[in-house]
Amino acid sequence: MTDLTRGMIDKIETAHSLFEQMSFLGKEAVEVSLHYRKKLPHYSLNDLKLLQVSLGRELCLKAEPTQTPDAQRALENLINDAALNIQSSLVSDDESLLNLGERIETMSNLAEQFAVIDQRFLDIVEEFPEQIVKERLDQVQSRIASFSKDTVDQLANLLREQRLVEPVAGPSRPQAPAKKIIKTRYKGTLIGEQRTDAEDLVDVKETLTGKITTFHEKTPGVWVVRDTAKAPPAKVKADLGKSVGAGQALLDGLAAFNRRIDTHVSGTQRIPVEIEDLYHLHAARLREAAGAIDSALIALNLTDDPVTSAGTVSKSLDTAATALYEKGHSTRVQMIKQQPPTAARIEWLKGEKEVDISKNPVRKRLKGARKDYLDEYEVLDFKTREVLWYAHFHYADATAAVGTFTAAHLKTKAQRLLAGAFDVRGESDQELIAIYRSEISRPLASSLFFPGSAIR
Numbered sequence: 001m002t003d004l005t006r007g008m009i010d011k012i013e014t015a016h017s018l019f020e021q022m023s024f025l026g027k028e029a030v031e032v033s034l035h036y037r038k039k040l041p042h043y044s045l046n047d048l049k050l051l052q053v054s055l056g057r058e059l060c061l062k063a064e065p066t067q068t069p070d071a072q073r074a075l076e077n078l079i080n081d082a083a084l085n086i087q088s089s090l091v092s093d094d095e096s097l098l099n100l101g102e103r104i105e106t107m108s109n110l111a112e113q114f115a116v117i118d119q120r121f122l123d124i125v126e127e128f129p130e131q132i133v134k135e136r137l138d139q140v141q142s143r144i145a146s147f148s149k150d151t152v153d154q155l156a157n158l159l160r161e162q163r164l165v166e167p168v169a170g171p172s173r174p175q176a177p178a179k180k181i182i183k184t185r186y187k188g189t190l191i192g193e194q195r196t197d198a199e200d201l202v203d204v205k206e207t208l209t210g211k212i213t214t215f216h217e218k219t220p221g222v223w224v225v226r227d228t229a230k231a232p233p234a235k236v237k238a239d240l241g242k243s244v245g246a247g248q249a250l251l252d253g254l255a256a257f258n259r260r261i262d263t264h265v266s267g268t269q270r271i272p273v274e275i276e277d278l279y280h281l282h283a284a285r286l287r288e289a290a291g292a293i294d295s296a297l298i299a300l301n302l303t304d305d306p307v308t309s310a311g312t313v314s315k316s317l318d319t320a321a322t323a324l325y326e327k328g329h330s331t332r333v334q335m336i337k338q339q340p341p342t343a344a345r346i347e348w349l350k351g352e353k354e355v356d357i358s359k360n361p362v363r364k365r366l367k368g369a370r371k372d373y374l375d376e377y378e379v380l381d382f383k384t385r386e387v388l389w390y391a392h393f394h395y396a397d398a399t400a401a402v403g404t405f406t407a408a409h410l411k412t413k414a415q416r417l418l419a420g421a422f423d424v425r426g427e428s429d430q431e432l433i434a435i436y437r438s439e440i441s442r443p444l445a446s447s448l449f450f451p452g453s454a455i456r
Contacts, residue, residue, distance in 0.1 A: 046090055046147075049143055049146070049147070050086050050090070053079065053083055053140055053143050053144060054079065054083050054209055056075075056136065056137070056139075057079045059136050060075055060132060060136045060137045060140060061132065061133065062130075062132070062133055068128070070128070071128040071131040074127070074128065075124060075132075078120050078124060079140070080213075081120075082140075082144050083211075084187055084204055085110060085113050085114060085117060085187075086147045087190075087191075087204055087205070087207075088110055088190045088191040088204065089107075089114075089150070089151045089154075091179055092106055092110065092154070100158065100162055101162070104436065105189075106189055106191065107154060108433065109188060109189035110188075110189060111148070111151050111433070112271060113188040113189070114144070114147070114148035115271060116274045117144060117148075118141065118148065123278070124137075152429055152430075152433070155429075156433060160432070180194040180202050183221060184222070184224060184225075185218070185222055186224065186225075187225070190223075193205065201214055201215070201216050202214070202215045214226040238295060238296035238299035240297065240302075240305060240310055241308055243289070243292040243296045243310075244293055244308040244310050244313050247289040247290065247314065247317050250285060250289050251286075257282055261275065264278070265335065272335035272345075273332060275331055275335060276329060277328075279327055279328025280324070282324055283324035283325045283328070286321035286324065290314045290315075290317035293313060293314040293317070294314055296310070297310055297311070333352065337349075337354075337388055340434070340438070341379065341438065342410065343410065343441065343444040344444075353382055354381070354382050355380060355381060355388065356382055356385075357377055357378070357380070357391075357448060357449060358377065358380055359375065359376075359449075360376045360377070364376070365398065372406065373394070373395045373396070373397060374393070374394055375405070376390055376393075377393070378390060379391065387413065390410070390411040390412075390415075390416050391408065391409075391410050391440060391449060392411055393405040393408045393445070394406045394407040394408070402450050403445070403446065403450055408445055409439055409440065410439075410440060411438070
């Protein structure tokens with residue numbers, strides 16, 4: 001199936017290339033190309049490419065007996081998350097989305113999520129080297145990388161458009177948008193279709209496969225996958241020895257797991273929440289193993305087993321899981337503090353009581369052509385009081401009210417004294433995106449830096 005899909009993709013891409021060449025050969029050639037365009041399949045190339053990614057769920061694991069449930073689950077989660085991100089990226093240019101700023105924020109989040117997914121491909125090969133078919137997984141990863149590049153290109157183009165075009169008041173919107181942007185707890189930012197009969201439900205649907213993932217709003221602004229009713233699993237006879245053995249194997253592998261994650265943290269530019277999730281997913285495995293031991297003990301009407309030391313292993317698993325949850329959180333905090341600042345990261349740290357914000361008392365006049373004024377805020381580590389970053393708010397004059405800034409950016413210590421306007425023509429896509437991510441929006445400025453002041 002995947003070979004057939006790849007063959008169709010190659011043929012359609014060749015046809016489109018020929019049609020483009022024919023457009024330069026005169027009226028008759030254009031008419032011929034229009035005739036044959038109608039004979040092409042109605043689905044898009046991107047839909048076929050997404051189908052090829054989805055098929056990776058079935059093709060990237062070796063056959064039994066080397067295949068394990070953990071490897072299967074990890075691969076399915078990875079492919080499912082990639083497919084959701086791709087589907088959202090394909091509809092991110094939908095005109096029913098509210099405004100340019102919202103589209104840019106969504107595209108930025110999707111681009112970051114693609115980066116996380118790319119790193120997860122490396123992780124799954126490292127964790128399950130005996131179960132993964134590397135060549136097939138590389139093909140899937142390469143296909144996803146092309147979607148990631150398209151997303152980054154589109155984001156950079158939107159940022160250039162935003163900087164070059166002044167906002168203009170548009171017509172009122174008579175109806176709710178067909179597409180809805182949601183921020184999920186575990187899947188990042190996604191775009192789906194809001195149900196007409198249930199405003200708290202949003203569907204993300206793959207065009208060709210028809211696979212639908214439904215999200216519901218668990219708390220205001222936070223969406224999670226909606227659980228569907230499943231048939232209860234068949235009862236399996238409790239095997240205490242097997243459960244204890246599986247749990248002990250997880251405990252024996254903890255040191256190797258921690259070394260692997262430490263390498264991820266120190267060796268590459270990983271996204272903090274991704275590392276936290278790795279810790280939490282492994283902690284969940286430990287808790288699941290402890291639960292299996294406890295269930296086996298209950299089924300046998302035992303509180304412990306002196307032969308297998310089941311109670312001790314279960315308790316050790318639970319203790320180790322708690323430690324991993326705590327380490328995941330603390331590692332996320334430390335990684336954020338060591339990386340370039342974004343307003344969203346500072347908002348999260350402040351919510352976790354990890355940073356304080358202090359305003360330097362004097363508004364400074366700046367040199368240069370604009371001759372504007374600067375309010376500077378320090379973002380301080382809550383415990384050490386060390387300055388982590390700076391926030392710079394520009395004002396037109398010395399008496400302008402707090403909150404009426406003309407521009408606002410976050411700065412590292414090295415960037416603190418750098419100034420100057422940005423030339424969008426001279427910057428790479430990545431530089432432009434980095435500048436955007438350092439900007440402070442008015443809503444976040446209000447809540448983080450001057451919550452008591454009104455912002456116009």
